Each structure stands twice: as C-alpha cells, then as structure tokens.
Amino acid sequence: MTTLLGSSLPRPDALGKVTGDARYPGDLVRPGMLQLKVVFAGRPHARIVAIETSAALAYPGVVAVLTAGDVPYNAYGLIDADQPVLCGDVVRFEGDKVALVVAESQEIAAAAAKLVAITYENLPAVTDPRAALAPDAPLVHQHHGSNVLGYVPIRKGDTAHGLAEADIVLEGEFSTSWQEHAFLQPEAGIAFVDDQGRLVVETAGQWLHEDRRQIAMLLNLPVEQVVIRYATIGGAFGGREDLSIQHLAALAAWKLRQPVAIVWSREESMIGHHKRHPISVRCRWGATNEGKITAVEAEVIADGGAYASTSIEVTKVAALFATGCYEVPNISVDGYAVYTNNIPAGAFRGFGAPQAQFASEIMVTRLAHALGIDPVELRRRNIYREGSIEPMQEPLPPGVSALPVLERCVTEAQARFQQAARRSDDHAPGTTTFGTNGITSHLRRGIGIACGIKNIGYSFGFPEQATATVELHGTGTVEHAHVRVGAAEVGQGTHLALGMIAAETIGLPLDKIVMITDDSSEAPNAGSASASRLTLMAGRAVQDAAVAALLAWADEERPAQATVQFRPPATTPLDPITTAGRPNYAYGYAAQAVEVEVNTLTGQVQVLRVISVHDVGKAINRQQVEGQIEGCVAQALGYALMEHFQMRDGHILTPHFSTYLLPTALDMPTEIVPVVLELADPQGPYGARGVAEMPLVPLAPAIAAAIHDAVGVWLTEQPMTPERVLMALGAQQTKIERPG
Numbered sequence: 001m002t003t004l005l006g007s008s009l010p011r012p013d014a015l016g017k018v019t020g021d022a023r024y025p026g027d028l029v030r031p032g033m034l035q036l037k038v039v040f041a042g043r044p045h046a047r048i049v050a051i052e053t054s055a056a057l058a059y060p061g062v063v064a065v066l067t068a069g070d071v072p073y074n075a076y077g078l079i080d081a082d083q084p085v086l087c088g089d090v091v092r093f094e095g096d097k098v099a100l101v102v103a104e105s106q107e108i109a110a111a112a113a114k115l116v117a118i119t120y121e122n123l124p125a126v127t128d129p130r131a132a133l134a135p136d137a138p139l140v141h142q143h144h145g146s147n148v149l150g151y152v153p154i155r156k157g158d159t160a161h162g163l164a165e166a167d168i169v170l171e172g173e174f175s176t177s178w179q180e181h182a183f184l185q186p187e188a189g190i191a192f193v194d195d196q197g198r199l200v201v202e203t204a205g206q207w208l209h210e211d212r213r214q215i216a217m218l219l220n221l222p223v224e225q226v227v228i229r230y231a232t233i234g235g236a237f238g239g240r241e242d243l244s245i246q247h248l249a250a251l252a253a254w255k256l257r258q259p260v261a262i263v264w265s266r267e268e269s270m271i272g273h274h275k276r277h278p279i280s281v282r283c284r285w286g287a288t289n290e291g292k293i294t295a296v297e298a299e300v301i302a303d304g305g306a307y308a309s310t311s312i313e314v315t316k317v318a319a320l321f322a323t324g325c326y327e328v329p330n331i332s333v334d335g336y337a338v339y340t341n342n343i344p345a346g347a348f349r350g351f352g353a354p355q356a357q358f359a360s361e362i363m364v365t366r367l368a369h370a371l372g373i374d375p376v377e378l379r380r381r382n383i384y385r386e387g388s389i390e391p392m393q394e395p396l397p398p399g400v401s402a403l404p405v406l407e408r409c410v411t412e413a414q415a416r417f418q419q420a421a422r423r424s425d426d427h428a429p430g431t432t433t434f435g436t437n438g439i440t441s442h443l444r445r446g447i448g449i450a451c452g453i454k455n456i457g458y459s460f461g462f463p464e465q466a467t468a469t470v471e472l473h474g475t476g477t478v479e480h481a482h483v484r485v486g487a488a489e490v491g492q493g494t495h496l497a498l499g500m501i502a503a504e505t506i507g508l509p510l511d512k513i514v515m516i517t518d519d520s521s522e523a524p525n526a527g528s529a530s531a532s533r534l535t536l537m538a539g540r541a542v543q544d545a546a547v548a549a550l551l552a553w554a555d556e557e558r559p560a561q562a563t564v565q566f567r568p569p570a571t572t573p574l575d576p577i578t579t580a581g582r583p584n585y586a587y588g589y590a591a592q593a594v595e596v597e598v599n600t601l602t603g604q605v606q607v608l609r610v611i612s613v614h615d616v617g618k619a620i621n622r623q624q625v626e627g628q629i630e631g632c633v634a635q636a637l638g639y640a641l642m643e644h645f646q647m648r649d650g651h652i653l654t655p656h657f658s659t660y661l662l663p664t665a666l667d668m669p670t671e672i673v674p675v676v677l678e679l680a681d682p683q684g685p686y687g688a689r690g691v692a693e694m695p696l697v698p699l700a701p702a703i704a705a706a707i708h709d710a711v712g713v714w715l716t717e718q719p720m721t722p723e724r725v726l727m728a729l730g731a732q733q734t735k736i737e738r739p740g
C-alpha cells in the first residue's frame, strides 16, 4: 500500500466553499426562469372545502397556480407513498402543501400566494403518540384504520425467566424530542426541460437515483426522462433524504415547459422538512449481583408525524438498539411508529440509535451504581464480543470491536482527565468545589462514559447495493481514469475518499482520477449518502470496479472499462412471529468520555472535554475522519443539551434559529479528542467502515452520567436544558428536606 490511504489530503471543494465560488442550489440561474412559492396548510388537521385561486392567478406576473388536480400521480414517499404532493381533500400537518404559485419573481409569487383562498373545516388533531394509540383516537389517515404506522416486536429468550433470575430489577422512563437538521443551505433548486426533452432537476439531495424514481413516478414519466443533478450541498444529515422541493420544481417546470426555481427561507425549511423522531422508552432491566444483565423489557414509541417517511425503519433500529451494544439473553421489545398530526419525522444522523441508547446507556450506568460495580466494569461484563448473539437471535456480523473501543476510551480518559485536573489545579470529579472564601461553589464537575453502536448500511432486508464504473485510459500505460459513482457529496468528503480508493487501487496519482458523481444520467446508482454507508458500500464498488478494469486492461481492452455492483451479505426483514433474522451486515462501534461543569444556580451544563473513540476499520483520509467526529460531537452536544424543537397542539413553536438554539463556538468543549482505531471490517474497502453517525450515539447518555456524577441527579429527558437540570435539582432538594 502506498502512503495515499490514511493521509490527510485537503478537500478539493474546500476552497470554493470558503471563497464563495461554490454554486449551491440557491445560486443556480437559467434564462427566463420562474419562481415558485408554496402555500402551506398552516393547520394540523382539516378538510379542504374549497380552494379559490382566481385572485392569485389575476395578480400581475403570476404564471400559474397549481393544485392537487395538476399532479399526475399525487402520492409519494421514500418507502411508502402515503404523502400527497399537493393536498386536495385533507391536510394532516402544518407543513402540508396545498398550492404552488409560479410567478415572474419571488416577490410576486409570495404576494400572490397570500391570495390563494382555502376554506377549511378543522378536524380533531392528535398530537401525542400515546393518545394516538387509544382506540377512539382521531385517525390521521382514515383508510389506514389505526394510527399504528408500524409495529416492531423483538423477542429473544424468555424475559419472565430472565427477570426472575435477576438479583436487581430497575425501571426507567425516557423521552427525546424532535431535532432539526439545521444544514447551512435551506432547500433550493431549479428544474427545466432540456433540448432532448428530459426533465432536469438541479438541486441538493442524498440519493440521485431515488429522487429520480420518486419524481418520475409522480409525473408518470419513464425514469430515463428525468435527470437529477446535485449542485454543492450545504449539509444534509438525513434531512435531505425525503423530497422537499425537488418534486415541486419538477412538477411546475414539466407542466409549464419553463425553467422554475425555488428557494426556501429558513422558516419554510424548518416547517417543510421532516425532523428526528421524538421517542419515548419505558423499560425494565434485570441483572445479577455478579453484574450479568439477564433481561430487558422495553416499550419504544416513536412519533412519526403525519406521513410515513422512514418511520418504520427508524423504529426498527431503535427497537434493535433498546439493549445497546450488550449481549442480553432475554429480550422483549415492542416498538411502535405512530401517526400523529405533528411534523413528519424521518432520517437524522443516527436514525433511531441515539434515542434508544440514551435510555439503554443510562440504564446500564444506573444498574452499575445499584450493584456497586464500576460502570465500565459492568459494561465489560456484558458488551458485545465476536460471536455474540444479537436481539434477533443470530450472531453479530464479524468484526465486533465494541470492547477494544471501550478500553481505549477508558485509557484516554484516565490520562487526559487527570492531566487536565492537574493543569487547572481543579478538583476531583464528583466532589463539591470550594471557592477561596470557603463557600460552596455553584460549579460542580463530573465525568461520564457511554458506549454506542450503529449499523452501517440498510437494515432488515432493505435492498442494498452500490454500483460504480471505472474507465482506464492511456496508450502504453494507464494514464488517467474516470470513476463514475452516483454518491452524494453532502459535506462529508465522500468524493475525495472514493477518489483516494480508486487512485490507491489503480496505482495512479490522485490528480489522474476524474470523478463523475453528480448526474443520475452519467453516474450509476451507489445508493444514498446515509446510514454511514458510502465509504464501505460505494468504496467497495469503486475498489472492485477498479480491480475489474485493471483485468480488462491486462486483456488489452482500450479504454478498459468495468462496472461492478457490490452487494453485501443479505439482511432479513423482521419476522413478525419469531422476530429472528439478520438485521445488519456491519456495525460501527463508539465510546465517549466527557467531563462537564454544572452550574447549580442556572442549571447550565458546560461540556469541558470530550473523548470520542471510534473503530473506523481504516481511515481513508484521516483529517476527514477527525472532521466527521468533531462535527458530529458538535451536533450531538446540541442534541444533548440545547436543541429543543417544540410543537404545541400541532403548531411549531420554534421555526427560527432565535428560538431553536444551536450550539455556537462558545458552547463547544475546550477539548475534543477524536481517537481512531483501525480494526478492519471484513467487507470494507481496505477494511474501512463508516463513522458519520456514530459520535451522535453515546454523547447524550455520557453527559447525563457526568451530570449525575457532578450533582447526583439523573436527567431522563433530552435535551437536558438548564430548566430541566434545575427542576431535577429542585426535586432532589425537596427529597432531602422532606425525607420519606
């Protein structure tokens, strides 16, 4: 192997992004392009009695007003096509779309959108998932018959037996809230019909070929007639997995045969795209005095909102990880994805794993405390090892590195936290600190640790593949190569990583590799930029195609070309009776240790230090791996402590960044230590596995444990805001003052 793999090469897209030269979807311009404005429902549940468009149409500069009748096939969705493009009879959440106004300018479109007069008859809204499960609850989808979008049972062993065997049984109840992706560029794009009669959509997204499939379907077009191209993408994090505006611009451009542009404001983006699922977990964990976990029972309820999106898949992941990364002999989990009249919930970095492991990691630490066993030691006694049996009753895919990742985290934490304590001459974690005047300080420090597991790639039988084409050009020797792979560069650095894999495999310098990646008609389907899968999946497709192209080259083919579809070992759908099977083909393992300072007067939690340890199999580009870890820790910190997307009675209370608080530089820890282990995944290219989502999994429970270490209370609701910390401290105070 050359020194290329593992080096910290700079990103080719970095310069344009900082100078402003990069063209994001909102920067795209076509001559004569029209502007599109969406008319949102603005109410959680209502019947549409009438839509009056004549006043809007009469407004000078308005070209068209489109409504449900203008959509050839008015249903779409990533997994289930249960969402109307434009609502014709019923609206089911505030951000449902009822009409599109197309006009000569954004100002005209916005003014005319206000003139679309819609008469509604309000329907009872159901906005609490538990209430939505009641037999007499109003139905979000009449024809569906109930609000249960998906039921996910997982059974292993015999929990009654396992709980009877336990020396101690703890109960817990946890809740998490929505999270907003808050990517830098709100949704935008243009659509037009090109001179070959193809409908071209230039936008941002996470999966060229899936966007193409959905748009072709709702317009009744053959997929070849639709071309999706990605411009520079300002982050995605799962939030661009579902269609948001791409199909709206496509519909208008196809109808009108004119170029159409759309740019959402931040507020439209907040209301218009799905969020991370709020999930509540009720559970019971049993363990023996020796620290063996004997049984886990859990109920996992996910608020799916008004449309399916990926809710069932997220709920499967959450149910699977209700026992974290621990081998538990007896498991009974009931997962429910529930329809409500809230904003739809869907993919967000971690995809159900952070919510489930917020609960499971806190439960493991609580068990350790109750048993008088060190929380790290309890983890060691139960953590997944090679050959451990998963909740779905089969062995884990090979390459299990949970324990070495935990051990490395412990070593790093011991070294760094002690060092830091010596440097700042501060006090041992978990003890009260005293000011110079001898008065108890209101600042308390604590440390916490947590583990995390996240699948790489699609789970539970969802078809999984990645395809790449490599072409080798030259006369005597290979002089340069074209790599065609339809993988979305959402800011994670996949194009550079895939280029490095190609260069390494072919034996060319990186600047002799031409990457063709952003056009669905030019690059084959590599699947989505999601599930931390592109490095492993698209990376293997590129590597295998490069090897095959080299063989063709040896056979004197000029240019030599090979297309390879990589398919990992099959996973199996959830069996509704036995629940046995193979949910995933690969996992990423993480562990984090944190040190926090809790202000007992304000409830503010400042994270001082984070150690984030990951087995990435092989770091293709070390700087990018560390960047993913640091960026993800920032997002995880916001999730743990601050980001509180709120709805009340179906209305979003936090549609702006002034009310939805994101962490800034001042909220970040003084030290984030990314630690990268390279224990090869048996399938990954050069052993690489994914890392993108993993740092989001352990941070919230690690911070919860550190808060407990500092002030002795458990926070069980995410985000752990100052108000909630104060409330927990107040409850503790009351207990002390009024014993019994």
Ligand code: MOS
Pocket: 206, 237, 238, 239, 241, 347, 348, 349, 350, 351, 529, 530, 531, 532
């Ligand atoms: Mo991501 S949550 O796998 O788009």
